[in-house]
Amino acid sequence: MSINVLIVEEDEGVRETISILLNNFGCNSFLLSSPKKAMKLLSAHRPSVIISGNKFNYDITGLEFGAEVKKMGIPFILMSGIPETVGKAKEKGFFAIEKPFQVEAIVSTVNLAIGAA
Numbered sequence: 001m002s003i004n005v006l007i008v009e010e011d012e013g014v015r016e017t018i019s020i021l022l023n024n025f026g027c028n029s030f031l032l033s034s035p036k037k038a039m040k041l042l043s044a045h046r047p048s049v050i051i052s053g054n055k056f057n058y059d060i061t062g063l064e065f066g067a068e069v070k071k072m073g074i075p076f077i078l079m080s081g082i083p084e085t086v087g088k089a090k091e092k093g094f095f096a097i098e099k100p101f102q103v104e105a106i107v108s109t110v111n112l113a114i115g116a117a
Contacts, residue, residue, distance in 0.1 A: 002027075003026070003028065004028045004048045004049075005029045005048060005050070005051060006030050006032065006042075007019055007022075007029055007031050008034065008035060008038045008052040008062075009031075009033070009079070010033055010053055010055065010056050010057065014053070015031045016031070021103055021107070022106070022107070022110065027110070034059045035052070035056060035059050035060050035064070035065035036060075038050070038052075038065070042069075047074065048075070049077065049114055050076050051079060051097075052077070053079050053080070054085050054089075055080075062079075062085075063078065063088060063092065066078055066089065066094045067092065070092075070093065070094070075116060076095065077095040077113055078094050079096075079097045080096070080098065080099060081098065081100070083098060095109050095112060095113045095116075097109055
């Protein structure tokens with residue numbers, strides 16, 4: 001089974017790094033810079049899991065995006081460098097990764113999220 005990961009992150013370098021990492025583990029990744037763009041894509045395509053940052057200029061937060069994604073039944077992973085935000089994500093039932101992250105954290109969290117779906 002192919003794992004399709006939608007990566008939604010404002011920072012292009014972070015998006016690219018996560019994409020390369022996941023591609024090395026056999027995932028297909030799709031990259032977008034904002035939740036608004038992702039919501040348009042989600043109307044036609046359903047990824048296996050979504051990984052999202054939390055802070056976006058001129059857009060909703062990752063926590064707000066996660067709430068919308070949760071309604072669709074798609075596993076959601078929030079990345080943040082702020083421990084309080086990571087805690088809020090977990091309280092809302094999302095998977096969360098604290099930045100800076102280790103390679104193992106990304107891969108294991110993607111596997112956990114897909115397994116929980």
